[in-house]
Amino acid sequence: MKKSNIKYWINTIRLETLPLSFSGVTLSFLVSKFREKNVNVITYIFCVITALLLQVLANISNDYGDCITGIDNNYKRIGPKRPIHYGLISLSEMKKSIFLFSILSFLSGSYLIYQSISYKNISIFIFCILGILFCIFSSIKYSIGIWSIPYGYIVGMGDLSVFIFFGFFSVLGSYFLYTHTFCMDIFLLSLSMGLLNVSVLNINNMRDIENDYDNGKYTIAGLLGIKRAKLYHIISILIAIFSGMIFILLNNKNIYQWVPFIISIFFFVFHIKRIIFLEDKKLFNLELRRLVSIIFLYGLSIGISNFIN
Template identity: 70%
Template sequence: MKLKYWIDAFRFHTLPLSFSGITLSFFISKSRMENVKFSTYILCLVTGLLLQILANISNDYGDSVTGVDNFKRIGPKRTVQCGFISFLEMKIAIFLFSIFSFLSGFYLLYKSISYKNIFVFLFCIAIIFFCIYSSIKYSIGPSPYGYVIGMGDFFVLIFFGFFSVGGSYFLYTHSLQIDMFLLSLSIGLLNVAVLNINNMRDMDNDYENGKYTMAGWLGMKKAKLYHTISILIAVLSGGIFIFFNKKSNMYQWASFILVVIFLIFHIKRIIFLEEKKSFNLELKRLIFIILLYGLSIGISNL
């Protein structure tokens, strides 16, 4: 029955976050170029999912070591903290997923970047190492950056926004487009909102145990305002992208507006939400909305 606990540790319900940005970027690339390789998309997806799983299990381990995961935690119980998976077993898993992530990332770069661009290739290899290091360092080590005010939000914006959308777009097309910055910002800020829900839910326990998040620093009322602003800027960025996109059409606008309506209802629920356990449901809802958001813009762009 150990498999069940590993599935819990991987947090499969969060994996659509990696899928959304990488898939959105793929659809945009396909609409602009005919020779975008599906194999590159699959390798991007595998690498992104492995890195996110690495971050999830590292967080499970790190928060248990520091004591942030304890009986006061409102969110789902963590496997190491509950004793379902031992510290040693999780350490081994972190090591293995670090190796898997590097091998997948290296093969992705080998297949998508010519060796003639050796400096670009080496720069991308350095980014792979940076992603692996950051996935672990979020909550492990003497000074995990996820415990510093604003740093978790910043790196979520970078990894789930600019690397996921803009980085994969570069690997698909071997080019960078200014308008992809808007989509990167949009998806990234929506992911920041997911993290903010998690932090609002456990803000009191986090603060007591030395984990200082934006939500804990701002307080509940201002954290909800921060949440609202993040989503509104994300929506504005997505709308500007569609407006200036040559392939924008009525279907894209219709699907975009539909998702915006879902987001408005989400914001309303967050603002009036008082029971902290209810944040768990809103977190899952927002993940689904982000997936729908990415697919709607990407598919309608085709």
């Protein structure tokens, strides 16, 4: 493969967004490792691999879908121009990559479930396998209409799917695979990470608010308008932080646990300030990358806080 082709594929998989895929599974791993010392590291590794493969699948499918529907164009779109739009990666190559990452996601997810859930517990095993298939299907259909319009083009559905997959599937689902149990306080972390990932999507939607609407992609940002979309963004982050705060309160051992969490909050404060006063939509690209890093730091801060005595 030529170096130029590698560069185009790196652009397509959106390398800068991939920390989102393992932020949730890493957070739940750190919490579960503190609570149960015998948590299998192999389970964590395959959680990360499966999450990465699914996000790459979603990103590739998103580029393919936005290209064939005309969302990715040379007119009002402000987001990064994708190689597929300029013919640097062909539609045929994209179809093959979607198929490849679908297979890899299924194989990785199946092995994850096999070594985490005893095959003797057949009902849970089958339920988890169906869950992997649902994740693969949803990753593709977000931007590619198979039997109907892509659900990512329907108001609120994109936000809801991100909330579910990057929140509850990522945090609560991986926690179950680590510990084979559910804990009520993990719902708080699922809520927190889900809302933070929704805020990343919202930056993307605020950036392309006009182009999306003109091309039939209806998002919450498009429905609210840029000013209210910023308010929606801020509220999502504040609720996420509040949920994380309650989790630490419920698991509080000493005041030092708050130090990593409070440090991460400062980054959110600066982010919110920039969003409020941001007028040049091209700067949303930079803010999106910053927020991805902040979310990863936030997840680590809560996870690490459990080990501070």
